[in-house]
Amino acid sequence: MPKIVDHDERRLELVDATWRIIARLGIEGATMREIATEAGFANGALKPYFPTKDTLLTFAFGHVFNRTNERIAEVTAGKTGLAALRAFALEVLPLDEERVHEARIVIPFWQKAITDAEKAAIHRDSMEQWHGAILEHLTQARKNGDVSSAVGDGAIAGSLLNMLLGAQIAAALAPQGQVDHGLSDQLEGFLALLQAGP
Known part of the structure; x- marks a missing residue:
């Protein structure tokens, strides 16, 4: 058989x-x-x-993105506002070896996306999804009174997303085996600024 x-x-x-x-x-x-x-x-x-290796890389990017979203759904379940935003960001940040490996998949995909319209569209759609989720958590956090920054939520969401993406590069370029890049502290500093007032 x-x-x-x-x-x-x-x-x-x-x-x-x-x-x-x-x-x-x-x-x-x-x-x-x-x-x-x-x-x-x-x-x-x-x-x-x-x-081709290109098709494998595209599939791998999608797999990493979907797996990250599954983890995000788990850690944000039952949370709203700033608590949900913190949980979201902590899951995206490359804070362990597995997520550093994921960053090493994502970065070559980004490199290809510079000249590949299909990959660029996949990246753009993925980041729009994350930007929307961040914005939703921020809006709720402001309603809860947890965010008092005079900076608009759209700009804050873009800044946080860029911080999360930049962290992928920092982690991927770090010496082999190094997983503590101070990223958790940087995130807490960012979130504290949101509560600092105008």
Whole structure:
């Protein structure tokens, strides 16, 4: 009887292998052959799932984004306003090895998105979704009286989002194994400024 292959599971195995290779060798070293070997597949076995490294990178970005959103949904459940905003940001920040590896996937995707309209659109849609979520938490926090900054919520949301994205770069460029970049303290400082008043 032929073995039943779970194609979704196999794609995720390939994404996990891609993370490990990029963490060790960088994006240039993440050849399809290296990824296949890392995942325990024959080189040609990748083609039905990801014809090119570009398609794999796009899928990996989507997987990282969706996985982050699942974590965000868990940690913000039952929270509103500033508490939800803090939980959201802490989940995006690369505060552990897993999220640093995710940053190492996201950054090569961004690099490709500079000249690839399809990838740029995927990034733009993803960030609009996050910007909207941040804005919603900020609006509630202001209604709760937890935000008194004279700066408008749109500008605050954009600043926080840029801070979160910049943290990905800082973490990815840090020495191997270093995961404490003071990001939690920086976030708390940012949130304190929102409560500082006009």
